[in-house]
Structure formats: structure tokens, C-alpha cells
Amino acid sequence: MTVDAIVFEHVTFAYEAAPTGAGRTVPAAPVLDDVSFALPEGEFCLLVGPTGAGKSTLLKAVNGLVPRFTGGDMHGRIAVAGREVRTATPADLADVVGYVGQDPLAGFVTDEVELELAYTAEQLGIAPAAMRKRVTEIVDLLGLADVRDRALAQLSSGQRQRVAIGAALVAGPAALVLDEPTSALDPAAADEVLSVLHRLVHDLGVTVLLAEHRLERVVQYADSALLLDGGKVAAGPLGEVLAESPVAPPVVGLGRLAGWPGPPVTIREARRHAAGLRATITERARTVARHTDTSVPSASLEPPLLEARGVTVDYPGVRAVAGIDLVARRGERIALMGRNGSGKSSLMWALQGTGKRSGGTVAIAGADPASRRPGERRRLAGLVPAEAADLLYAETVAAECAGADADGGAPKGACAKILDDLVDGVDPETHPRDLSEGQRLALALAVTLTAAPPLLLLDEPTRGLDYPGKAALAARLKALAQAGHCVVVSTHDVEFCAEFASRVVVLSDGEVVADGPARQITAASPMFAPQVEKILPGWQTVAEVAAALGRDGE
Known part of the structure; x- marks a missing residue:
């Protein structure tokens, strides 16, 4: 029994x-x-x-x-x-x-x-x-x-x-x-x-x-699933629930696109179905350009926005960042990746100027942010921490936006306009800590962008976001890069990296161990490769496969 x-x-x-x-x-x-x-x-x-x-x-x-x-x-x-x-x-x-x-x-x-x-x-x-x-x-x-x-x-x-x-x-x-x-x-x-x-x-x-938003990590271990949406719960075998779920890992999305039965929920199951699709898109790839952009517009024509040389960060008994060099230009979308404790957050705070820097130099548009006052520093580099709520202190969204306008020297209503562009439906009288994860992140991002910093740094921004939320964030960050910002994101989320990044920098023990085009770096690593790459080598997202098949709307 x-x-x-x-x-x-x-x-x-x-x-x-x-x-x-x-x-x-x-x-x-x-x-x-x-x-x-x-x-x-x-x-x-x-x-x-x-x-x-x-x-x-x-x-x-x-x-x-x-x-x-x-x-x-x-x-x-x-x-x-x-x-x-x-x-x-x-x-x-x-x-x-x-x-x-x-x-x-x-x-x-x-x-x-x-x-x-x-x-x-x-x-x-x-x-x-x-x-x-x-x-x-x-x-x-x-x-x-x-x-x-x-x-x-x-x-x-x-x-x-x-x-x-x-x-x-x-x-x-x-x-x-x-x-x-x-x-x-x-x-x-x-x-x-x-x-x-x-x-x-x-x-x-x-x-x-x-409960987990990064379903691609968990599905291979689970026996069953509960789908909670609109207050209602649907329970059943894992594949059946994910097939109907509005949030599902890329392997399920790929299975839906290809019409595979199930659809499969693990890499092993998907690879058993993938031979026909692999042959089809390999043939199409000879005539259809890849949709993932790994180039940086006019990167060779403009001087670097960010020049970091020999950056070192020390804590008692620990060297968190060990002499890192990093050069970046406007329009770049850089993902900082690496194991926990590899130095990603310490590097980002050192680049922004608020964090401790034991050695080395940092120049953003020719200026060292560490030598500037906080208000001037925010106009050079904006950093959204892993806990976006750490940037939010006011009692209402409206007050946060008004404060950001004043601190950033922006016209009245500038922050609210940026927030409206980033996300719909935020009540200005809501307390920031009562917002959803996605809304809170959008508000912190709007507060940061109000000062119009050319360098934008985000530390683990996808925590608490589902797949549609991460796709929307990737689209927003791409638009900011196209508008002339340089966007650097510290992340463990390989699927978000596949959607967002043009370049990947991998850290280990405070040092850079890999730096290059996103597709090249992620495809070469079993740890950082997205699910689609593991099923269809050379392809990284479901949207890219759909485009190759001429089915962009799916």
C-alpha cells in the first residue's frame, strides 16, 4: 500500500x-x-x-x-x-x-x-x-x-x-x-x-x-511535477506537466518545436530523437546565417570604454582577484562566469569603484571611478547587486524613481519612464519589496540607468526569474548594448548566457582562464554549454533553431 x-x-x-x-x-x-x-x-x-x-x-x-x-x-x-x-x-x-x-x-x-x-x-x-x-x-x-x-x-x-x-x-x-x-x-x-x-x-x-526556476538543472532527478499557475495546481508525471507548462526548460521547447513525442525532458532522451533534426538544420546552416550575434558593432573603430589592468582584490587571508586585465567597448555584452568563489562579484565591485581594490588600475571613459564621489561614480558605472532590493530604500516605487532622478541629475520623471520601458503594470504606490522578482529587478535597473552610466554591471540578475522573465531581460540588455552601453553580467545561468552574451569571460581562483566569443567558449565546455548545444552541436537556443527552420514565430 x-x-x-x-x-x-x-x-x-x-x-x-x-x-x-x-x-x-x-x-x-x-x-x-x-x-x-x-x-x-x-x-x-x-x-x-x-x-x-x-x-x-x-x-x-x-x-x-x-x-x-x-x-x-x-x-x-x-x-x-x-x-x-x-x-x-x-x-x-x-x-x-x-x-x-x-x-x-x-x-x-x-x-x-x-x-x-x-x-x-x-x-x-x-x-x-x-x-x-x-x-x-x-x-x-x-x-x-x-x-x-x-x-x-x-x-x-x-x-x-x-x-x-x-x-x-x-x-x-x-x-x-x-x-x-x-x-x-x-x-x-x-x-x-x-x-x-x-x-x-x-x-x-x-x-x-x-521549487526551482532553472529547470534544466533539476528535471533529470525528478519523478513528478506540480504546476502552480493562477492559484491552481496540476499534478502528474514530469513530462506531461512540463508539456503543458508555460515555463519549461529548453529541451522541452526544442521537443515541442521538432514535434518529438513526450516531449523529452532530459538531454539523453532528446538526443535519441535528434538525428533527423540535426541533419535538417546542418543542411540549412550552409545557406542560413546564424541568428546569434557574436560580433561587436564598430568594436575595432572605437577606443575601449573600460580598461582594467592588473586588478587585484585581497581580503584577510584570501586573494579574491589576482591581477586581472579586462578591456571592453561600448556595445559589448559580456558574461562573467566561473565557480562560486572565483572572484566575479569582487571584480565587478572593483570595476565600479565602490569595492576594495588592492592593486591595479581601472579607467572608464578615461576616469578612475574609485577616485570619484559616489554621484559621479554612478554616472560612470552602475552596478545592480545580486539582491536588487539592496538598492531600494524608499517606501514606494514613485519615491524610488524621484530619488533616482535627483541623485542622477536627471529630469523629473526620467526614472519612471525608464521603468515603464522595462516592464508594464508597476503601481507607483507599491512598496518596492512587495514587487515580484522581475519587477524589483526592473526597478533597480531603472534606478541605475537614470544616471546614464556607459558601463552597466549586473550581479546574478536572473535569480528568481522564470524563462520568459530571463528572455525579456536578455532582450532589454541587448537593446541597451545597441544603444551604446557596455553590459557586463556575472551569472551561473548558462541558458541566459546563451540568450544574452556576445562574449564570455571565465574566472577561476581570481584569474581569467578563458575569454572569447560566447558561442566558442560555451560550446567548448560541458559545464557551460546550454541544453540545445548538447543536443544539436553548433546551435545554442531554441529560437536559433526555429529561425534556421524558418519558423521564427514559434
């Missing part, structure tokens, strides 16, 4: 009504609308849906964080391993469901790996001998033996994610719920984390419910 680990029965949830400017309240639309599904024991289920669909809300409802800590109105029944969620606190449910949020550091309560792993066991009153045994088993299971005595702050992003999973597992839960666990990880670190989850499902029978 199959045992259901997670059960939702007719669950409806809406956040509290939102106040309006007239002092009235507007009833909030339900985030979850009569949701019912059941996940059996030992299932790896992928939760998919557009940005802002309510995936995080559904995940937090599994252990009662919603509505207990968020407020709102909930109806229906939720059970985990037979235990009723509505009548228990999240602490009461710790032994049946573990929750891992988007930011592991935000959930840690101690400073060291072993202490963090033992904390939950201590709170549950587990005997010291049993606790030591359990912690040791988790350390071995997750491959943390070499870091068990280290401070959490010294770990890589992938190691922190594994510690967060381990802390949730110490209580021996039947289900593990994870919200975008690979969003901040490079491809290799993401594979490490997902392999651990796969092992938990198959070796220990843990039920895993995971």
Missing part, C-alpha cells in the same frame, strides 16, 4: 487584504485556490510555475510557516506523514518535515557546521550519544567530513546549501521541502546538491518537494 507523505485537500489561501490610498482595503486574490494533491513516500517532485505564482507560499504551507508567520486566510487540510499541519506549529513538525529556504545563511542559528547540525537535535531533546551518532551519519551522507569543524562563513555556497539540508535532516523527517536550492550555485555545485537529494530519495525514502 502506497503511503502519502504530503497531502493537500482543497487548500485555499489568500494573504491579508491590501490597503488602498483611499483608506479602503481590496480583497487579496487567492494564491492557492482549491489545491489538492498527494505525494507518495520517496517521491522527488518538482514544483514549477511562473515567477510570482505562489510557489514559495505553497512550500511554506507544508510545515505551517504559512499562515502562522505570514498571516492570511487559509482553508482546507494539509497533512505530512499523517500529521495534521493546521493544528501544529512548525517546531512541532520538525521531525516530519524539513524546510530549506532560498538563503541558507539566513536560516543558520550557529556559527559552525557541527553546531548547526546538532542544533535541531538538541531542541528535540535527543540524547547526546544518539545526537552524535546522527550528526556523524549526516556528515558522511552529505560529504561534509572535511568541513565539519569549520565556520559557516568560510564555506562555499554549495557547502552551505548541504549544511542547510543536513540541519533539516537531523530530525529524520519524512519530507524535505526546498525553495530554489541551486539559484545561487554554479553548475558543478548545483549538481552536488541535487545528487545529494537524489540519494536521499532513493536510499532513505525521503519525499522531496523542490
Whole structure:
């Protein structure tokens, strides 16, 4: 008899009504609308849906964080391993469901790996001998033996994610719920984390419910999927759900384009169908130009916009950037790639002038940004950090835009106009932190662009964005490059890189190990190659294949 680990029965949830400017309240639309599904024991289920669909809300409802800590109105029944969620606190449910949020550091309560792993066991009153045994088993299971005595702050992003999973597992839960666990990880670190989850499902029978926007990383591990869209949930086998989903990895889009049955959801399945399509587009490629532009207009005719020579960044005991040279011109679209800790963010902050620079020189349009006042610096180089909200301080979108106009010396309404060009439907009276991920990123980008910097730097801008959101961002950044900006993006997102970049610079241990045309660099690396390249060598996006087939509108 199959045992259901997670059960939702007719669950409806809406956040509290939102106040309006007239002092009235507007009833909030339900985030979850009569949701019912059941996940059996030992299932790896992928939760998919557009940005802002309510995936995080559904995940937090599994252990009662919603509505207990968020407020709102909930109806229906939720059970985990037979235990009723509505009548228990999240602490009461710790032994049946573990929750891992988007930011592991935000959930840690101690400073060291072993202490963090033992904390939950201590709170549950587990005997010291049993606790030591359990912690040791988790350390071995997750491959943390070499870091068990280290401070959490010294770990890589992938190691922190594994510690967060381990802390949730110490209580021996039947289900593990994870919200975008690979969003901040490079491809290799993401594979490490997902392999651990796969092992938990198959070796220990843990039920895993995971939400992730970078579906191309996860689909090979999942057994089934839930599609959340418009408050409704559709459940079923992975291929069937993704075939109907508005967000799907490129391999599914390619399968739809080619009419492959299924469609296939993994590279292996797609390659088995690809021989005919490969022959067709190889023939067409002899007469049809590739649609991905790897050239830089007039690059050889203009002087460099950015000249960085021997840039070095040191932190106590660590050389994050080791003498990097980087030259870039207007119109270039550069992707900075490399493993977590390779020095990408440190380099970007050093180029912008706000970050520490231990050595070397940086010139943007002939000026060193580090020697300028903050206002002047923003007119040379604008940087949108990995957390776009870090740039946003005002109480409303309108106030943010007004502040950006004043700080950038721009005419009144300039920032609001840029925001309207970037994204539709943003209420100027909304608090910036109430916006969706895509809207918040657009606002931070508009604030940055108001000062009209020729060099635009973005650090991991695709976190929290679904595939349509990333495609829209790539189109906007291309338009900015065509308008004369130089755009540099630090990213682990290989699919976004395929859509956006004309040039790729790969860092490792603070040094440049590869620098060249995007297609050439990504195609040569199994780690950085997009899905379409792995199926159809020489082609990088579904749109490019559609264009080669004369089906641009698909």
C-alpha cells in the first residue's frame, strides 16, 4: 500500500487584504485556490510555475510557516506523514518535515557546521550519544567530513546549501521541502546538491518537494511535477506537466518545436530523437546565417570604454582577484562566469569603484571611478547587486524613481519612464519589496540607468526569474548594448548566457582562464554549454533553431 507523505485537500489561501490610498482595503486574490494533491513516500517532485505564482507560499504551507508567520486566510487540510499541519506549529513538525529556504545563511542559528547540525537535535531533546551518532551519519551522507569543524562563513555556497539540508535532516523527517536550492550555485555545485537529494530519495525514502526556476538543472532527478499557475495546481508525471507548462526548460521547447513525442525532458532522451533534426538544420546552416550575434558593432573603430589592468582584490587571508586585465567597448555584452568563489562579484565591485581594490588600475571613459564621489561614480558605472532590493530604500516605487532622478541629475520623471520601458503594470504606490522578482529587478535597473552610466554591471540578475522573465531581460540588455552601453553580467545561468552574451569571460581562483566569443567558449565546455548545444552541436537556443527552420514565430 502506497503511503502519502504530503497531502493537500482543497487548500485555499489568500494573504491579508491590501490597503488602498483611499483608506479602503481590496480583497487579496487567492494564491492557492482549491489545491489538492498527494505525494507518495520517496517521491522527488518538482514544483514549477511562473515567477510570482505562489510557489514559495505553497512550500511554506507544508510545515505551517504559512499562515502562522505570514498571516492570511487559509482553508482546507494539509497533512505530512499523517500529521495534521493546521493544528501544529512548525517546531512541532520538525521531525516530519524539513524546510530549506532560498538563503541558507539566513536560516543558520550557529556559527559552525557541527553546531548547526546538532542544533535541531538538541531542541528535540535527543540524547547526546544518539545526537552524535546522527550528526556523524549526516556528515558522511552529505560529504561534509572535511568541513565539519569549520565556520559557516568560510564555506562555499554549495557547502552551505548541504549544511542547510543536513540541519533539516537531523530530525529524520519524512519530507524535505526546498525553495530554489541551486539559484545561487554554479553548475558543478548545483549538481552536488541535487545528487545529494537524489540519494536521499532513493536510499532513505525521503519525499522531496523542490521549487526551482532553472529547470534544466533539476528535471533529470525528478519523478513528478506540480504546476502552480493562477492559484491552481496540476499534478502528474514530469513530462506531461512540463508539456503543458508555460515555463519549461529548453529541451522541452526544442521537443515541442521538432514535434518529438513526450516531449523529452532530459538531454539523453532528446538526443535519441535528434538525428533527423540535426541533419535538417546542418543542411540549412550552409545557406542560413546564424541568428546569434557574436560580433561587436564598430568594436575595432572605437577606443575601449573600460580598461582594467592588473586588478587585484585581497581580503584577510584570501586573494579574491589576482591581477586581472579586462578591456571592453561600448556595445559589448559580456558574461562573467566561473565557480562560486572565483572572484566575479569582487571584480565587478572593483570595476565600479565602490569595492576594495588592492592593486591595479581601472579607467572608464578615461576616469578612475574609485577616485570619484559616489554621484559621479554612478554616472560612470552602475552596478545592480545580486539582491536588487539592496538598492531600494524608499517606501514606494514613485519615491524610488524621484530619488533616482535627483541623485542622477536627471529630469523629473526620467526614472519612471525608464521603468515603464522595462516592464508594464508597476503601481507607483507599491512598496518596492512587495514587487515580484522581475519587477524589483526592473526597478533597480531603472534606478541605475537614470544616471546614464556607459558601463552597466549586473550581479546574478536572473535569480528568481522564470524563462520568459530571463528572455525579456536578455532582450532589454541587448537593446541597451545597441544603444551604446557596455553590459557586463556575472551569472551561473548558462541558458541566459546563451540568450544574452556576445562574449564570455571565465574566472577561476581570481584569474581569467578563458575569454572569447560566447558561442566558442560555451560550446567548448560541458559545464557551460546550454541544453540545445548538447543536443544539436553548433546551435545554442531554441529560437536559433526555429529561425534556421524558418519558423521564427514559434
